[in-house]
Amino acid sequence: MTLLGSVRSPADIKRLKHAELVQLAAEIRRFLIEKVSRTGGHLGPNLGAVELTLAVHRVFDSPRDAVVFDTGHQAYVHKIITGRQEGFDRLRKRGGLSGYPSRSESDHDLVENSHASTALSYADGLARSFQLQGKRRHAVAIVGDGALTGGMCWEALNNIAADQERPVVIVVNDNGRSYAPTIGGLAEHLAALRLNPSYEKALESGRRTLRNLPVVGRSLYTGLHAAKSGIKDAISPQVMFSDLGLKYLGPVDGHDLRAMEHALQMARSFGGPVIVHAVTRKGNGFAPAENDQAELMHQVKVIDPETGLPTKPAPTSWTDVYSDELVRIGAERPDVVAITAAMLGPTGLRKFAEAYPDRCIDVGIAEQHGMTAAAGLAMGGLHPVFAVYSTFLNRAFDQLLMDVALHKQPVTVTLDRSGITGDDGASHNGMWDLSILGLIPGIRVAAPRDAVTLREELREAVAVDDGPTVLRFAKGSVIEEVPALERVGGVDVLRRGGNDVLLAAVGAFGKLAVAAADRLAAQGVGVTVVDPRWVVPVPSTLVEMAAEHRLVVTLEDGGRHGGFGSALAAALRDAELDVPLRDLAVPNRFLDHASREEVLAELGLTEETIATRIADWVADRPGARVAPLRVASSPDRPEAANG
Numbered sequence: 001m002t003l004l005g006s007v008r009s010p011a012d013i014k015r016l017k018h019a020e021l022v023q024l025a026a027e028i029r030r031f032l033i034e035k036v037s038r039t040g041g042h043l044g045p046n047l048g049a050v051e052l053t054l055a056v057h058r059v060f061d062s063p064r065d066a067v068v069f070d071t072g073h074q075a076y077v078h079k080i081i082t083g084r085q086e087g088f089d090r091l092r093k094r095g096g097l098s099g100y101p102s103r104s105e106s107d108h109d110l111v112e113n114s115h116a117s118t119a120l121s122y123a124d125g126l127a128r129s130f131q132l133q134g135k136r137r138h139a140v141a142i143v144g145d146g147a148l149t150g151g152m153c154w155e156a157l158n159n160i161a162a163d164q165e166r167p168v169v170i171v172v173n174d175n176g177r178s179y180a181p182t183i184g185g186l187a188e189h190l191a192a193l194r195l196n197p198s199y200e201k202a203l204e205s206g207r208r209t210l211r212n213l214p215v216v217g218r219s220l221y222t223g224l225h226a227a228k229s230g231i232k233d234a235i236s237p238q239v240m241f242s243d244l245g246l247k248y249l250g251p252v253d254g255h256d257l258r259a260m261e262h263a264l265q266m267a268r269s270f271g272g273p274v275i276v277h278a279v280t281r282k283g284n285g286f287a288p289a290e291n292d293q294a295e296l297m298h299q300v301k302v303i304d305p306e307t308g309l310p311t312k313p314a315p316t317s318w319t320d321v322y323s324d325e326l327v328r329i330g331a332e333r334p335d336v337v338a339i340t341a342a343m344l345g346p347t348g349l350r351k352f353a354e355a356y357p358d359r360c361i362d363v364g365i366a367e368q369h370g371m372t373a374a375a376g377l378a379m380g381g382l383h384p385v386f387a388v389y390s391t392f393l394n395r396a397f398d399q400l401l402m403d404v405a406l407h408k409q410p411v412t413v414t415l416d417r418s419g420i421t422g423d424d425g426a427s428h429n430g431m432w433d434l435s436i437l438g439l440i441p442g443i444r445v446a447a448p449r450d451a452v453t454l455r456e457e458l459r460e461a462v463a464v465d466d467g468p469t470v471l472r473f474a475k476g477s478v479i480e481e482v483p484a485l486e487r488v489g490g491v492d493v494l495r496r497g498g499n500d501v502l503l504a505a506v507g508a509f510g511k512l513a514v515a516a517a518d519r520l521a522a523q524g525v526g527v528t529v530v531d532p533r534w535v536v537p538v539p540s541t542l543v544e545m546a547a548e549h550r551l552v553v554t555l556e557d558g559g560r561h562g563g564f565g566s567a568l569a570a571a572l573r574d575a576e577l578d579v580p581l582r583d584l585a586v587p588n589r590f591l592d593h594a595s596r597e598e599v600l601a602e603l604g605l606t607e608e609t610i611a612t613r614i615a616d617w618v619a620d621r622p623g624a625r626v627a628p629l630r631v632a633s634s635p636d637r638p639e640a641a642n643g
């Protein structure tokens with residue numbers, strides 16, 4: 001029996017001897033490579049967190065001590081230790097193990113939000129809570145060097161440092177990477193240390209030698225210790241942290257179990273806020289990951305466990321189309337600069353950065369800063385394109401509203417992963433962007449339905465120079481082309497089918513809408529399908545089209561609450577048009593992880609279900625009554641096509 005087979009809880013690793021722990025770490029690595037190769041997931045980050053996580057669970061007493069993982073993508077080892085090995089065959093699958101901590105899976109899990117840079121704030125809150133209730137429990141936050149570039153971390157550190165009696169243990173998992181190498185002054189500080197790994201070994205052997213000398217050794221050691229601190233301060237972030245009032249321990253080799261345990265025991269006994277700076281290697285122990293210079297296998301699809309190569313070729317994605325078009329735009333528009341928040345590759349900016357290295361800015365995991373810096377870049381005469389996942393736009397809403405839009409600055413925000421993303425769970429779905437963007441005065445939002453309109457609408461967006469524009473597109477393989485019959489006032493007519501129903505489909509749902517309309521035609525229901533293209537503000541042409549139909553249905557891969565359907569309904573009210581409208585969208589709730597396709601099916605956003613619902617509405621069946629068309633008489637509005 002393997003040691004891993006005997007691990008059901010942290011108690012099982014506390015009793016292991018060092019040699020057994022070393023063996024267990026090797027078994028865990030083999031387990032991770034075997035399982036994650038089959039399911040896909042965050043292989044690199046978790047291979048880098050094996051010893052660190054073992055040490056945390058040996059020194060602290062989860063769940064009595066609160067252990068919080070920042071972002072949560074590197075919590076697989078934590079799940080293995082806390083009795084969930086069996087779940088890895090269905091990692092990130094519907095009904096299976098979440099790829100992030102999950103409160104419903106275990107009381108060892110606290111934070112499910114996969115948005116980075118939150119762990120220190122949780123730890124501050126938890127520690128205050130324990131303190132106020134007189135509970136002698138530790139709050140332990142495991143935060144990556146990438147997450148540490150997020151502003152929330154520094155807000156939290158400022159608060160954590162305020163009370164020297166509050167036991168908060170911050171384990172910085174410093175592997176020098178977000179996806180790409182971590183950027184910024186902090187990263188330089190950490191790197192200076194990380195690049196001198198011998199630093200600690202030299203100091204350690206120095207300590208041992210001097211301690212063994214007779215009397216002179218001790219005093220010499222004290223003197224050198226002062227010198228060491230001087231040296232250490234000179235190149236280590238200790239100054240930065242200790243000036244904040246935080247005890248700093250490290251740097252420690254995050255793969256050295258003894259060193260990690262020793263440091264964590266010191267931190268545990270300290271009884272106040274303390275940072276343990278662990279230096280780790282993302283992808284450690286799996287050569288294909290260690291050799292993946294771009295991202296150290298931050299995240300993999302299904303791969304060959306020997307070679308690390310994907311088992312299936314990746315289809316052309318929306319991101320690929322965007323990436324290539326932006327490079328072409330960059331050649332024509334020297335004023336266009338790109339911004340990423342530590343996601344150069346995933347948001348399609350890598351080619352732009354290679355072509356125009358001085359015009360691509362990585363701000364770290366700092367979307368708020370990125371957005372306001374974009375406003376500054378625009379005020380300085382450039383046209384920034386900020387590429388960010390839809391869900392992470394949430395972080396920069398106020399900056400887009402008050403720093404960009406209020407000043408009518410020509411910033412283009414491209415939202416990758418808009419709509420349901422699925423297997424990264426609730427906090428990664430791009431389902432809130434249309435709702436929050438609809439609140440911003442003067443903003444213009446486009447939702448391309450295919451590769452052709454993505455290129456076209458991206459160009460239209462960067463051509464706007466009197467305010468912010470946004471382009472939203474989905475995750476996964478791109479729809480090559482959904483041709484339009486004609487363009488009327490900026491709105492593309494995808495299918496003409498009479499006046500029973502006007503089906504307005506947003507973005508990638510254009511193809512789905514045409515398919516549903518074809519089904520309905522076979523049932524004698526006439527559906528005209530249109531793609532609004534620019535969905536915020538609602539095109540006036542769409543309101544005019546609505547007036548000519550018995551029923552309007554909207555279809556969007558985004559939140560129903562405040563989405564496109566809501567906006568069109570408001571526009572119809574403003575036009576005093578009493579056309580019934582039904583909106584098919586994502587309900588306002590947090591969605592469990594599953595594939596994008598599975599989630600859409602669960603939500604009824606499939607060709608068959610859409611057709612059935614529209615047929616019900618049109619057939620005026622019980623429970624789905626749709627009043628006949630009533631149009632408020634107005635001299636300047638064409639009469640309705642049918643009564």
Ligand SMILES: Cc1ncc(C[n+]2csc(CCOP(=O)(O)OP(=O)(O)O)c2C)c(N)n1
Nearest residue numbers: 045114115116144145146147177178179342
């Ligand atoms: C607010 C936010 N922006 C972007 C991301 C995307 N993201 C997920 S993991 C990651 C890199 C995290 O780097 P680090 O914290 O150093 O952890 P590591 O993977 O190196 O262990 C990023 C940018 C996110 N989760 N949250």
Ligand SMILES: CC(=O)[C@@H](O)[C@H](O)COP(=O)(O)O
Nearest residue numbers: 073114299346417421424475
């Ligand atoms: C945690 C993390 O890395 C996320 O940002 C997520 O994994 C991205 O997934 P996709 O890039 O596959 O959408």
Ligand SMILES: [Mg+2]
Nearest residue numbers: 144145146177
């Ligand atoms: Mg990192």
